Amino acid sequence: MPVASQPFAPLLRKSGLRPLLLASALVSAPLAQAADLALPAVKDAPVFNAPLPYELEVGARYFYSTGYYRGDLYSSETPAHMVSRLTYGNLDAHAAETFFRLDHETGLFLKGNLGGGSIVGGHMTDEDYAPLELPNLPLSVYSKTVSSQSGGSLQYATVDGGFNVLKTAQYRLGGFVGYQYFRERMNTLGCVQVAANPYVCTSNASPTSVDQLDDDARWQSLRLGLSGRVAILPGLNFDAEVAWAHNWLRSTDYHNAKAPTWGTRDDGAGNGLQAEALLSYDLTPQLSVGVGGRYWYFDAGSGQSHWERTLTGGAPAPQRATSERYGMFVQTAYKIGGPGAGALPFGPLTLTKSTPSLHDWSGFYLGPNIGYGMGATTAYFTPLSPDSILNNWALASVPTSRAYPSVGFVGGGQMGYNYAIGQNALVGVETDIDYAHIGGSFGYSYLYPIVTSAARTEWLGTTRLRLGWTPGSGALLLYATGGLAYGGGFFNASMIDGVHYVFGANRSASVGWVAGAGAELAVAENVSLRAEYLFVDLGRRNLVATEYGGPAAMGAPLAYGLQSQVQHNLVRLGVNYRFNLLNAAATPVLASY
Missing domain, CATH: 2.40.160.20 (Porin)
Known part of the structure; x- marks a missing residue:
């Protein structure tokens, strides 16, 4: 079906996917003429048994992404006054992921993914705002230090269940509800003062071999969203989904130079947004390859840092954390069952x-x-x-x-x-x-x-x-x-x-x-x-x-x-x-x- 005749064509043009579709056309053209080119490629696998009432798609993805994590701490006595801010930026990451989607002929579907990887780069900025009382040291000068991030990690898993309210051979659209777990750990090495504070990381700057501070953030989200597919050309499909998420955060700050406050627990709850798009091509009726993009935003809203649980003690202090991750992925998928297909x-x-x-x-x-x-x-x-x-x-x-x-x-x-x-x-x-x-x-x-x-x-x-x-x-x-x-x-x-x-x-x-x-x-x-x-x-x-x-x-x-x-x-x-x-x-x- 021509793109212009698709009901989603204006949306695709506005969303900036037109260059991607043009690129896919350049890819699909030589694939369609591959028999003439006589290049080595795949041949269909034999089909066995009878058609099944469901369609199962499983596969693997490589996900390259970047993003940030930010934690703001406020005074327990004056909640409107920000005490400090930790900002992790340019958190480039590689991840391996497996995924599945199971569609039943009734319209019910179940889908999910499981992934993990490494945060291979980035930096952390630590800002402290006056006035702030440190042990035996009144700090009345703004402090800003910069450290490198190395050796961080990602782990995540998602499972969604839903129902397709519209489903034809050319398109499908359904709603879903689901759950996501997302964990990101950032390791901070070294410490250099870039402001005018004379007390923190100046002449005694921490060497880059020293693990100065670590953050371990664990997000859990309830997802509510829409998922759909459009057949652009024979064998060429566009998939997209968008979800509103309610997030719960449980994180731990490891200030390795401060034993009395090491392992401070933070929590919070708020809302977020998650979206994903995929362009895939069927090499055979069962085997496909694809390229896509993904965006995740997490906001813990109002939360607390639990100083009362540390050796130093004290009252809980208001805090807010946000995280963003976005990037591109490539995938290979294999399909079992479905209308007209074998088992x-x-x-x-x-x-x-x-x-x-x-x-x-x-x-x-x-x-x-x-x-x-x-x-x-x-x-x-x-x-x-x-x-x-x-x-x-x-x-x-x-x-x-x-x-x-x-x-x-x-x-x-x-x-x-x-x-x-x-x-x-x-x-x-x-x-x-x-x-x-x-x-x-x-x-x-x-x-x-x-x-x-x-x-x-x-x-x-x-x-x-x-x-x-x-x-x-x-x-x-x-x-x-x-x-x-x-x-x-x-x-x-x-x-x-x-x-x-x-x-x-x-x-x-x-x-x-x-x-x-x-x-x-x-x-x-x-x-x-x-x-x-x-x-x-x-x-x-x-x-x-x-x-x-x-x-x-x-x-x-x-x-x-x-x-x-x-x-x-x-x-x-x-x-x-x-x-x-x-x-x-x-x-x-x-x-x-």
């Missing part, structure tokens, strides 16, 4: 072989992957100058070890080869290389010294054997895998007490081992979707932290031996394209939609 593209999952495998998995393959890594980093502290430290009561309080979360995004590609060893079994070898941002940091004030540590894996690769089994028709491959792992990153730790500054850092690559399991589903003759879990152990990183920038204790420099263990649990989603380098005549050619 699952594989037979019953039986433990005994009844018929030979119909799908051929043998040959070379390659493709992209995205995922999420999680685990914990443990930093071990070993005094190397015991006489010096025992004579310094403050640094003697440093712990022997400290564990902190280590999470983040991974994404890259893999290639491999499968060899059939029977009608329902295969053995293969695979290698992959990924960009990674899996890490975290912690900070705390022990007596007086601030003790911090940070670790991150920045790239990751594996070379593995795979042993697979294909039940039923063979369109589903289950496999176990294991082998060699390698990766690179950094680990650092510091202790600072105003006189002594002990710091050490290690940036290196290491080799270890990996084991896991996964599943692949053939969604076309030469294309498969995959999900896998891997446990990666890269051993331990070691370093020596020594003192500089201050006088030695008892005439000898302070020194610590530091060690961290690098272990990650990875969940990855991917796409594989299979081809046969040894038999050019067997290489699939493009089939039209």
